[in-house]
Each structure stands twice: as structure tokens, then as C-alpha cells.
Amino acid sequence: MFGLNFGHPESLALLALLPLWFLWQRKRESQRRTIPFSRAAVLAAGPRPSLRWVKWLPWLRMLAIAGVILAVAQPRSGARAERVNSDGIDIALTVDISSSMLAEDFQPQNRMEVAREKLKRFVLGRKTDRVGLIAFSGEALTQVPLTTDYPVVLAAIDNLQVGQLEDGTAIGTAIATAANRLRNSPGRSRVMVLLTDGENNRGAIDPRTAAQAAGTFGIRIYTIGVGSEGMAPVPVGRGLFGLRYENRPVKIDEPLLTEIASSTGGRYFRAKDAAALQAIYEQIDQLERSAVEAKAFIRYTERFRWPLLFGLAALCAELWLRARRGVLP
Structure with missing residues (x-):
């Protein structure tokens, strides 16, 4: 209504009882035709009726x-709460936060700042996809499990900082951690986006073995190598005025990243600047989507x-x- x-x-x-109460009230009033008073003076001093x-x-x-x-x-x-069918995929964003991500070859920003900005733009484009966030360097840690609570994911991306984990690049550990989050997800389409700027040099898990295991769970891995070609200013320590940078050669294990992606049906991308990284996320955004069931909630507005x-x-x-x-x- x-x-x-x-x-x-x-x-x-x-x-429904109100009409009965009303009739009873009228009948009661009709029966009260006279009011006895002991003296006329009492009546004169009382309130005057206004019929x-x-x-x-x-x-x-x-x-x-x-x-x-x-x-x-x-x-x-x-x-109301209703179940709706919509297109969606489960995405695990796996981000390298090793010290080399502070390299300043994406001027005027460093790699970490650009990666955060493009990741947030990618998440803002989601509607029904479930998104998780895994950070890694010498070890890997789940920052946000798979969720459609995008403000939580965006806040976690803002909090990504170099130095939060032991330094290094453990690509195999990162793949295993992200695959563990995706393997039991209900969606038929499971995607891992792995962003790194280095070579695998830490961790006990071989990246190829981890990728094969992920592939058996139907997880498609898209790898992104971040960094310009040639030399780049990379932090090598701290000086009197903050981080001290030296020009070092950019080393990305492209054959490994290509093999990881191709073994799972994904693709390898190379992002040499911020614009290229944005274009890569736009391509990943066109991935094959599958129908998933989601529950849509609309909050009540009280009218009492x-x-x-x-x-x-x-x-x-x-x-x-x-x-x-x-x-x-």
C-alpha cells in the first residue's frame, strides 16, 4: 500500500475495533443527560459548556x-532482500610491496603510488565481482579476503606500504596464498592478477609449481611486470635526507611471468609507465564473465x-x- x-x-x-469503541463512546455520552449538583452556586462556579x-x-x-x-x-x-543473477568473477589482486616498488621510474610518482592508484580505479569499476587483496614481498599476507565490500578493499589498498613485510620477492608464496583464497570460491570464473617488479628470490615454493596447482583449481593468472626498461632510480638505503637512490638496471623475470600466465590460460603484460598499467587493467576488465548469484539488500526507511x-x-x-x-x- x-x-x-x-x-x-x-x-x-x-x-477494526475502533468503530465499536466509537459507538460505545457515543452511547455512553447519550446516557449522561443529567448531572446532579448539590447547589446552584457550584454549577455557576464550574466551567461553561461549549456544545x-x-x-x-x-x-x-x-x-x-x-x-x-x-x-x-x-x-x-x-x-527487501532478493536473490539476483548477475555476471561476476572472483578476483585476487596480488601486489608486490618489496622495496624496489619505490623505484622512481614512473615520474612524478614511484611504482607503489602508481600501482595503488590504478588498483583503486580497477576496484571502483567492479559491481558484482568479489575482490580480495594479497600483499607480498619476502612473504605473503592476505589483506582482504574475497568480498564485495569495495570500500574495505579500497581502504586496504590505501594502506599498502613498502616495508610492511620482510623484504624480497617471493612470487611462489604469493601465488599459493592467493590460490588458497580462490580455490573454494563459489564463482566459476576465478582470476588472479599478480603485479611485481622483480625476480623471484625468496620463499620455499617454486612459482611454476604454485602456478600449476592454481591451474588445477581453474584459476587463471594474469601477470604484470612493472617497471621501465634500462636503468631506474632504486632506493638502496637511507641517508641524512631520507632514502638514498642509485640508478640500477630494471630486472623483471619476464620468461617466468609469461610461463606462469600461459600455464593457467592467462596472459603476461608489461607496464612500462602509468598509462600502460591503466591500459592493462582495462584489458583484464574484459575477461570472460560468468553468472553468479548474489543477494541484494535495500535498507528499510522507517515511517512510524x-x-x-x-x-x-x-x-x-x-x-x-x-x-x-x-x-x-
Whole structure:
């Protein structure tokens, strides 16, 4: 009714009793035709009746009760939960946060800053995809498990900082950690996006073995090598005025990243600048999608205040008439 539903619709049954109460009230009033007084002086000192207003009193009382009943029934609008079928994929964003990600070959930003910016833009383009975030360097750690709570993922991306984990590049460990998050996901399409700027030099898990294991779970890995070609200013320690940079050769194990991607049906991309990295995420955004079932929630808007205020207004009007118009009891 008018886009409303009720939290306690059984309370509305009380409205059917109001006409009975009204008739009983009128009958009761009709039976009170005389009022005995011991002396005429008492009557003269009492309130003067105003019969024109007396007839409104039962109506106002009935409206007040009706307003309270409607408020108790908890009218509300908008809220429902329904299952909808939509296209979505499960995506594990796996990001290198080793010290080399501070290299400043993506001027005026370093690799880490550009990676955060492009990751956030990628997440903002999701609608029904479940997204998780895994950070790695010499070890790997899940920052956010698979979720559609995108503000949480965006906040976690903002908090990605070099130095949060032991330094190094453990690509195999990162793949195994992300695959463990994806392997039991309900979606038929599972994707891992692995972003790194170096060579595998840490961890006990071989990247190729981890990729083969991920492939058996139907996980497709897209690898991204981040960094320009040739030399790049890379942090090598701290000096008096902050990080000290030296030009070092950019080393990305492209054959390994290509093999990891191809063994799982994915692709390898090379991002030499910020624009290229953005274009890569746009290509990944065109991945094959599968239908998933999601539950859509719409929050209730409570409407009980209006009937409650209406009932209180009717009650106040009745009390005002009784007080100001001098209605006899």
C-alpha cells in the first residue's frame, strides 16, 4: 500500500475495533443527560459548556488511537532482500610491496603510488565481482579476503606500504596464498592478477609449481611486470635526507611471468609507465564473465514517526479543547 509494508501487520487488526469503541463512546455520552449538583452556586462556579465543540472529542480520541496503532504496526518502505543473477568473477589482486616498488621510474610518482592508484580505479569499476587483496614481498599476507565490500578493499589498498613485510620477492608464496583464497570460491570464473617488479628470490615454493596447482583449481593468472626498461632510480638505503637512490638496471623475470600466465590460460603484460598499467587493467576488465548469484539488500526507511505525530497531535487537540472550551465532565 503506497509502497509501504509493516513490521507488525497483526497490530492493524486493532483498527477494526475502533468503530465499536466509537459507538460505545457515543452511547455512553447519550446516557449522561443529567448531572446532579448539590447547589446552584457550584454549577455557576464550574466551567461553561461549549456544545459545539463537544462533538469533536470522540473523533479526536479515535484519531489519536488510530495514529498510535499505525505507529505500533511499524510502517516502512524500501527494504527487501532478493536473490539476483548477475555476471561476476572472483578476483585476487596480488601486489608486490618489496622495496624496489619505490623505484622512481614512473615520474612524478614511484611504482607503489602508481600501482595503488590504478588498483583503486580497477576496484571502483567492479559491481558484482568479489575482490580480495594479497600483499607480498619476502612473504605473503592476505589483506582482504574475497568480498564485495569495495570500500574495505579500497581502504586496504590505501594502506599498502613498502616495508610492511620482510623484504624480497617471493612470487611462489604469493601465488599459493592467493590460490588458497580462490580455490573454494563459489564463482566459476576465478582470476588472479599478480603485479611485481622483480625476480623471484625468496620463499620455499617454486612459482611454476604454485602456478600449476592454481591451474588445477581453474584459476587463471594474469601477470604484470612493472617497471621501465634500462636503468631506474632504486632506493638502496637511507641517508641524512631520507632514502638514498642509485640508478640500477630494471630486472623483471619476464620468461617466468609469461610461463606462469600461459600455464593457467592467462596472459603476461608489461607496464612500462602509468598509462600502460591503466591500459592493462582495462584489458583484464574484459575477461570472460560468468553468472553468479548474489543477494541484494535495500535498507528499510522507517515511517512510524508520521502516524505517531498525527496521533499525538489529535490527543493534544482533544486535551486543549477540554481545557480551553470548558467542557463539562
